[in-house]
Amino acid sequence: MKIAVLGAGNMGAALVKGWLRQGMPAEQLVMTCRNPAQHPAIGVSLLTSNPDAVREAEVVIVAVKPWQVVDVLAEIRPTLAAGTLVISVAAGVTVAQLREQVPSSVAVVRAMPNTAVALNEGVIAIVADEQDAVERARKVLAPLGLVVPTDESKMDALTALAGCGIAHALRFLRAAQCAGVQMGLTAAQSAEVFAQVMAGAVALMRQPGASAEAEIDRICTPGGLTVRGLNELEQAGFSAAVVRGFLGSLPEDKR
Ligand SMILES: NC(=O)c1ccc[n+]([C@@H]2O[C@H](COP(=O)([O-])OP(=O)(O)OC[C@H]3O[C@@H](n4cnc5c(N)ncnc54)[C@H](OP(=O)(O)O)[C@@H]3O)[C@@H](O)[C@H]2O)c1
Structure with a gap:
């Protein structure tokens, strides 16, 4: 399974470190950013093109700031293959908002991890608009900590309790x-x-x-x-x- 992590900051890097720590081969992971010189190397490829990163990925993690999510999804939309699982970790960005930005053949999940995912001791709350996406996301995120499927109405509480x-x-x-x-x-x-x-x-x-x-x-x-x-x-x-x-x-x- 190939995972593209768009955004190599605190959360993007924490997720990648968690997968690496659990033994996922580095070749299965790629990260992106705009200014590579500002990011310490953590052992996976760091690209500056989001479309290039998602081209072969089955799972795309959106780990940019919340206000950058729409632009990043618009940028990768033409490259997203049917069946791709897009998981956004952006605080406050709902499944409905994500759904508007990607084709219906793409599964979307809103996730709220905390930085302990880097040590496989995180909590990751997830919401999706279909059960299959929940199950796929659970499988992808389980190596990083406790996965908590929930609904949008509980997301703010779980963000405060687990994220913060x-x-x-x-x-x-x-x-x-x-x-x-x-x-x-x-x-x-x-x-x-x-x-x-x-x-x-x-x-x-x-x-x-x-x-x-x-x-x-x-x-x-x-x-x-x-x-x-x-x-x-x-x-x-x-x-x-x-x-x-x-x-x-x-x-x-x-x-
Ligand atoms: N930090 C936490 O504890 C935490 C917890 C839960 C959820 N989150 C969520 O995680 C997301 C990221 O937060 P963060 O704390 O990791 O922020 P951050 O450290 O500022 O990281 C943001 C990353 O996005 C990159 N970026 C910006 N525009 C980009 C683009 N167009 N394409 C690719 N990469 C781009 C930035 O690198 P360049 O400037 O080089 O592009 C940077 O690596 C946010 O939506 C936040 O709500 C964070």
């Missing part, structure tokens, strides 16, 4: 790192330790039937220091701030 969520989670890690430094640990040690703490929390939550509150209760000794710290967090508005943060990552008219 990586940054929200890393802000928590960064704050914990600052606390570690204030308590006398080095920045590097604090980051390493707290990243493993987050990994441990994730592993606990992945147990069958796990609940965050039940795991928290197992750690909190009555009258102990853990609950004291958690109550300090809540007095400072932690849970409310987290919710507000995610709502803030919704488009303005959806908050």
